[in-house]
Amino acid sequence: MAVTDARSAPARAAPGGREPSRGGVRRGGLLTPYLFLLPYLVLFVGFVLIPGVFGFWVSLHDYNYLLPGKPWVGFGNYVDLFTPGSRDSGDFWRAMAATGIFTVLSVPLLLVCPLAVALLLNRTFPGRSFFRAVFFAPYVLGVAVVGVLFRFILDPNIGLVNYYLGHPFPWTTAVPWAWVSLVGMTVWWTLGFNAIIYLAGLQDIPVELYEAARVDGASRWDEFWNVTLPGLRPVLMFVLTVTILASANMFGQSYLLTHGAPGTTTRTAIMLVAQTGFGSNRQGVAAAMSYILAVVLMAVSVLNIRLLQRREGS
């Protein structure tokens, strides 16, 4: 299909009467799509494929890129991570659990809150552009800015929030409060991004559908369930997948707000991978950890795409 299109395109574009030679057209046409794909292919191979394969190779060694000896350990790093009592398994699965807790707590909020905001911002009212900008604004900030900001707002003893509440809630030093802080901060920070995606999706839903619904006597609520949500399904799937992946890759918030405290309770998988790989220069184990995390995330992504597709089919 793509080939025939490409072949005919230059022929059509050729100005009246002047037919280029057949061979020239075919040759250029065959290569054209691949040439367009080439820049991305180079980046993909250079920054995804090669590092990906190389990372797997690294995970099969006791790897420190600075030491001359990088002994081959086969699947030893993986076996260790699955062996209770080994040096890293406890830390790793605690970090995976922390990542899981954060994802489960943050994803529903990051699906629902931005949708509500997008629905509001999709209505016509004075100052709409201003509010759209306001809700998106935090997303522009770097995680370092947000982290330091919230560290002072939420400090248990000298923070603003507890000053007004009049009680020293341990927002950054004890669970479950630390999870509330991390999730709340993340929702505030990234809500704008999901809201903008929803907003684009909402504007794609044909107005005629709403008109038809209203003619049929549908209430606002009916419109939402039967027109808005189905219309948003592809967008919803995208937002869900991207949000799960972003939450599972959480690093900066814990690193800056709680430092993993209490103990290592809020240390996420990526934070542990970074500490192990770059702090301790144990790239072999760190790579193995990343691969386990990647496999889990792939499984979750496949699962939620399947689930949403099945609902679409029914």
Add this chain to the structure above:
Amino acid sequence: MPENSPRSDALSRRRFLALSGGVGSAMALAACGGTSTPPASAPAGGNGGANYNGPKVEIVFWNGFTGSDGQTAQKMVDQFNSATPNIQVKMNIYRWEDFFSKLPAAVQSGNGPDVAAMHLDDMPTQAAQNVIVPLDDVAKALDLKESDFSPAVWKGGLYKGKRYGIPIDVHDLGLFYNKTVMQQAGLDPNKPPQNKDDYMAALDILKGKGIQGSWVPPFQFTGGFMFESLLWQFGGDIFDSGVTKATWDSDAGVQALTWMVDLVKKGYSPANVGQDADYLALKNGKNVFNWQGIWQVNDVATLKTFEIGTAPLPKIGPNGGVWGNSHQFVLPRKTSNDANKANASRYFISWFTKNANIWAQSAKVPARKDLVDSQEFKSMTALQSFAADVQYVHYPPSIPGMGDVLTELYNSVNNAVLLKQDPAAALQSSAQRATKILQDNKKKYGI
């Protein structure tokens, strides 16, 4: 080095592709290579930096002086550059965390700096990983001897019998206290508590006035350092003498951590102290005694509302024990053999350490004894108590991978001070894990 300076000229698309392609393949090559044997020492440095007579060179100096010490370092570099037109030093400052991921990678790819500064306890790891090279010739040319320094600082620069660090300074823990609040509470602001009884008596008086006087921070900065100081004061140590086993779970360790946790339990400190909150509370009059690093001396001097004093660390246990560390100059491994640059780097190190009195203005104790005794340093009154404590400072042993091991300790202090775990149990489990890591490291670094 032009490779490191940001390019202001516009990049053409062709050039951009060429560059990014180059970077990609360089990275791939760096990742696959790296097994070639590195040179065993720095390129020949002529006379070890006693003077420099070569042609005009530019050398690059990396460090992690992100605080006010960065400004002092820049001031010294500027001074050096105008004094020696033939050597121009370009300084790059990174946060220490970034520094230790950037430096090895830069050295590995041949783009490392000519000179760097790092902490005493980081040097063995970097030496074992071949990131830095021995500089015995510099010490010899400068005629530096153990007697010129506090012995622990001097010996800390050695790894496997070779010298890797030229000491610049010592920065240790001390007692910062809020004089204004002490006076308001009826305590003598010129007599900060120096032993356990006085400390507890002062805290009781403050508690009577509704002030929690000794906030205990649960994080490495500076709760971890506080624990290490107390551990030594109670007669314990971090490791056994052969560094085969973590021993911070000894009775001394349990006593030390229990004392810290009791400050929280008995209400002398609030629970759940956040990162830096203890220090900020000292500055806004809510906290009175803070076990804090010398590097904050210039910061508290700017306060208008409260007057903050500094004193030696109180002696809670029977022995003297103070946490401290030392910045030292190191020479990163170079792939190219540029004798002029090597010599210029050595001359810069020599000049900087001789002028460490200027460096002391950024709130550090000079490593050289003659500078500590100089009139110029004596006039920096706020630093004197820290200089007096240097004799009690312990340093971590000179073995690679120390950071991984101490992280375990700091995590257990965190758990105990946040009241999540009993001190003895927290220390015991972390010491067991640390011992395992010590043994792993022995194998990994071949020591």
